Structure formats: C-alpha cells, structure tokens
Amino acid sequence: MLEVTEKEVETRLTFDNPWWGERAGIAAEIRGWPKRAYFETFAKLVTETDVRRAVVLMGPRRVGKTVMIQQTIQHLIDRGTAPKSIFYVSVDTPTYMGLPLERLFRLFTEQFGHRRESRLYVFFDEVQYLKDWQVHLKSLVDSFPAARFVASGSAAAALRLKSRESGAGRFTDFLLPPLTFAEFLSFSEREQDLFPDGGDTIEATDLSPDFIRLLNRDFIEYLNYGGFPEAVFSDRIRTDFRHFVGSDIIDKVLLRDLPSLYGISDTQELNRLFATLAYNTGNEVGLEGLSRSSGVAKNTLKRFLEYLEAAFLIRRVRRVDQNAKRFKRSVTFKVYLTNPCLRAALFGPVSASDRAMGRLAETGVLSQWLHSQGSVEQIFYARWKDGEVDFVELDMATQSPVKAVEVKWSDRHRTHPGELATFTTFVRENRVPEHYLLTRSHSGDGEVAGIPVRFVPVSFFCYRFGKAAIKMGLAVQSVSWRL
Numbered sequence: 001m002l003e004v005t006e007k008e009v010e011t012r013l014t015f016d017n018p019w020w021g022e023r024a025g026i027a028a029e030i031r032g033w034p035k036r037a038y039f040e041t042f043a044k045l046v047t048e049t050d051v052r053r054a055v056v057l058m059g060p061r062r063v064g065k066t067v068m069i070q071q072t073i074q075h076l077i078d079r080g081t082a083p084k085s086i087f088y089v090s091v092d093t094p095t096y097m098g099l100p101l102e103r104l105f106r107l108f109t110e111q112f113g114h115r116r117e118s119r120l121y122v123f124f125d126e127v128q129y130l131k132d133w134q135v136h137l138k139s140l141v142d143s144f145p146a147a148r149f150v151a152s153g154s155a156a157a158a159l160r161l162k163s164r165e166s167g168a169g170r171f172t173d174f175l176l177p178p179l180t181f182a183e184f185l186s187f188s189e190r191e192q193d194l195f196p197d198g199g200d201t202i203e204a205t206d207l208s209p210d211f212i213r214l215l216n217r218d219f220i221e222y223l224n225y226g227g228f229p230e231a232v233f234s235d236r237i238r239t240d241f242r243h244f245v246g247s248d249i250i251d252k253v254l255l256r257d258l259p260s261l262y263g264i265s266d267t268q269e270l271n272r273l274f275a276t277l278a279y280n281t282g283n284e285v286g287l288e289g290l291s292r293s294s295g296v297a298k299n300t301l302k303r304f305l306e307y308l309e310a311a312f313l314i315r316r317v318r319r320v321d322q323n324a325k326r327f328k329r330s331v332t333f334k335v336y337l338t339n340p341c342l343r344a345a346l347f348g349p350v351s352a353s354d355r356a357m358g359r360l361a362e363t364g365v366l367s368q369w370l371h372s373q374g375s376v377e378q379i380f381y382a383r384w385k386d387g388e389v390d391f392v393e394l395d396m397a398t399q400s401p402v403k404a405v406e407v408k409w410s411d412r413h414r415t416h417p418g419e420l421a422t423f424t425t426f427v428r429e430n431r432v433p434e435h436y437l438l439t440r441s442h443s444g445d446g447e448v449a450g451i452p453v454r455f456v457p458v459s460f461f462c463y464r465f466g467k468a469a470i471k472m473g474l475a476v477q478s479v480s481w482r483l
Contacts, residue, residue: 180466245345282359387422
C-alpha cells in the first residue's frame with residue numbers, strides 16, 4: 001500500500017501557504033470580501049502576545065471561519081509580519097490525513113529554520129477530526145512560548161468540550177455565529193442606504209412607513225437566505241439554496257460530523273427529527289409530542305436534542321411561569337433554529353404573508369441574542385394557563401426579569417389591544433423595567449392597560465439588537481442597551 005511521502009506533504013504545504021512564495025498574501029477574491037463584525041476582536045486576540053494561549057475558533061459550517069483566518073493572515077502580513085513566519089494548514093486535507101500537529105509544525109519550522117524562540121503564527125483549520133488534537137495543541141503551546149497558535153473547527157460543542165478538558169489555562173474559545181441582520185445588510189451593501197449614519201442615532205419613534213417597508217423587505221430576505229456570507233454574495237447559491245445548505249451544511253453535519261464525533265448510528269432518525277424541529281421553529285414542544293411527530297423514541301430523542309444543540313443547529317429555551325419562576329422539572333420547552341434560513345432551505349422561502357412568518361420573526365430575534373452568550377443563557381419564555389410571553393431575560397443573581405419581549409408579525413394590537421393583556425399583566429406584576437412589543441410595521445410609544453409600551457418593528461429591533469450584541473458583547477459579555 002502506497003503512503004503519502006514527506007515530499008508530497010511539503011509540496012501541499014507550499015500550495016496552502018502561497019505567501020511563502022512571490023504572492024504578496026492571500027487570494028485576491030478572499031481579500032476583497034468584507035470582514036465579519038468579529039474580525040477586529042479576533043485579530044487582536046491572535047496577535048496578543050502577553051498571554052501564552054491558543055485560540056480555538058469555533059462555529060457552525062459556512063459562517064466564515066476559514067475566511068476570517070485568511071483575512072487575519074493578510075492582516076499580519078500588512079502589519080509587517082514576515083510571510084514565512086505564518087503557517088496555515090487545513091487538517092482535513094487528504095494529504096495530511098492522520099498526521100499529528102507536531103509533525104506538520106516540525107515540517108514548517110525545519111523548512112525555514114525557525115527556532116524555539118521565533119515569533120510564529122500557526123493556524124490549524126478544521127481540527128476536530130484529528131484524534132487528540134487538544135493534547136497535541138497544548139503540548140505545542142507549552143513547548144513554543146513565542147508562537148501564537150489558532151485551531152478552528154465546525155463542531156463547536158465538541159471543540160469546546162475538548163478545549164476545556166485538556167486546555168485549561170492554555171486555550172481561549174472564540175465563537176463565530178451566523179450573520180446578524182446588521183451584518184447581512186452590511187454585506188449586501190444595503191446598510192449604508194438605510195442607515196447612512198450607522199443607525200445609532202435613529203430612534204424607533206422616528207421610523208417612517210416607507211422606511212419600514214424597505215427594511216422589512218430586507219428582513220424577509222435575511223430570514224430566507226441571510227445567515228451565510230456566501231449566500232449574500234452569490235445569486236447562484238440563492239437560486240439553488242436548498243442544495244447549498246442541504247448538501248454542504250445539513251448533510252455534512254447530520255451525516256458526517258455528528259455520527260463521527262458522537263457515534264450516532266441511525267442518521268435517518270436524526271435527519272427526520274431535525275426536519276421536524278426546523279419546520280416548527282419557535283414552537284413549544286414536549287418530549288411526548290415530539291416523539292410522536294418525529295417517530296424517534298424518547299430516550300434517543302433526548303440525546304439527539306443534545307447533539308443538534310452541540311452542532312449549533314438548534315437552541316432550546318426553557319420555560320418560566322407567570323411570576324418568572326423557573327420550573328424544577330419542565331416537560332416542555334421551545335426550540336429555535338440558530339439560523340432562520342435553514343427552514344427556507346428545507347421547506348422553501350417564505351413571504352411576508354406566509355403563516356410561518358410569525359415564528360420565523362421570533363426565530364430571527366433569538367438568533368440575534370445568540371451573539372451575546374452572556375445574556376442568551378438568561379433567556380426564557382413565560383407560559384401559564386392563560387398566557388405567554390415570548391422572551392424573558394432574567395437577572396440570574398436575583399432571578400427577577402429585566403427584559404420582556406413579545407413578537408408579533410402583525411399590527412393587530414392597534415385595533416385589538418386586549419390581545420396584549422397577558423403581556424402587560426406579566427410586565428406589571430413582575431415590574432419588568434424594559435419591555436418591547438415587536439410589530440410588523442407599527443412604531444412609537446403607547447399605553448396598554450395602563451402600562452407604557454414601546455412598539456418597535458421586529459426588523460428594526462433585530463438590526464439594532466444584533467449590532468449591539470456584537471459591539472457591546474462580542475459573544476462574551478451580556479448586552480445592556482435600550483431602543
């Protein structure tokens with residue numbers, strides 16, 4: 001049986017690192033792509049030399065991890081870093097199959113005569129399929145204190161688990177979620193037209209009907225196609241969006257990533273469950289009913305839900321009662337897609353009048369919250385016998401609600417204010433300091449049942465909230481802001 005030779009590995013490494021030769025940096029196409037809102041913080045973390053730690057970049061497939069790494073490499077070169085001090089390798093390339101990180105790193109250092117004290121920047125992409133990667137990475141961090149190591153991968157939870165098990169004090173996790181609505185507008189070059197000043201000075205009370213009509217048009221486009229950077233740039237991908245998401249994202253996660261990482265044998269059951277959840281995004285579910293509708297046994301169902309959440313495909317939101325008290329044993333919960341456009345990929349795009357728009361708009365709100373891990377962990381929904389509130393944020397120290405958000409893809413409240421009774425009752429009885437009624441197009445301040453209520457179009461809320469989540473939290477801190 002023939003084996004890949006060391007010379008072939010070296011040839012492939014040279015191909016993957018074109019900046020070692022005459023080329024001034026990364027491919028021109030990638031250089032021309034806009035940067036994720038996370039780029040500056042990520043690049044700063046990579047170039048930080050005071051702390052001896054590797055950066056573990058994680059996130060779902062196709063959200064731009066590899067592109068952000070490549071753009072960081074260009075950033076290093078532009079700042080004067082010697083190109084031959086930068087090493088990039090995609091570990092899942094067949095040529096490197098089975099090679100430990102140490103050997104790949106050794107080939108790099110020997111080729112250019114780098115020493116133990118050399119300032120190097122090393123990027124290991126798609127690292128999750130390499131057995132014991134975390135052990136080898138920790139060893140490299142300890143052995144080469146002057147080098148900065150970055151590992152990335154699409155199996156976010158598996159990466160996080162391994163980094164915490166073996167990389168305590170040596171790894172810093174960095175999560176890259178799908179695009180926010182604000183990023184989508186920026187990437188599609190619509191933000192400048194809609195928000196010439198960046199949107200920070202516009203109040204919800206200032207919005208005109210024509211402005212909201214245009215913003216809603218873009219919001220629906222975002223819900224259908226907007227979570228993945230490539231889909232924003234490519235008409236071809238949007239035309240065949242189902243194939244792009246189905247074959248390149250869902251199938252690889254459900255048929256390859258999860259089975260290989262967690263030992264799942266029945267991928268058909270997993271696929272069927274995910275389709276059921278995607279169709280019902282934003283709905284409350286219980287294990288009994290979900291088992292019946294998906295055809296998956298309850299014990300298996302519990303494991304599959306954990307796997308799908310680990311793969312960053314879904315997010316479960318737990319329930320509180322009318323007094324914002326958590327249940328010791330809750331049999332129901334809400335399930336949301338982390339990326340709303342996954343539903344469109346499976347079941348077709350929605351229009352403004354589609355009956356699924358209400359739940360998709362709610363999913364869009366939750367997907368912005370995911371960009372602030374600090375506060376998303378505090379998100380619940382309230383339901384009791386006579387009512388429900390879509391989102392409740394708790395102060396975990398006091399267990400009291402600090403935000404309440406109700407999402408309506410309609411403006412019926414203007415003629416049917418009584419339909420908001422359970423929302424206003426919850427706000428009044430729990431003395432919630434911040435509360436928003438999200439609408440289809442109505443904006444302004446009003447009063448319902450003696451409670452002051454700010455009406456905000458859901459599209460504008462998602463724009464401002466997603467932008468604030470990244471700017472103020474950058475997937476680490478809680479978000480504090482007001483519309």
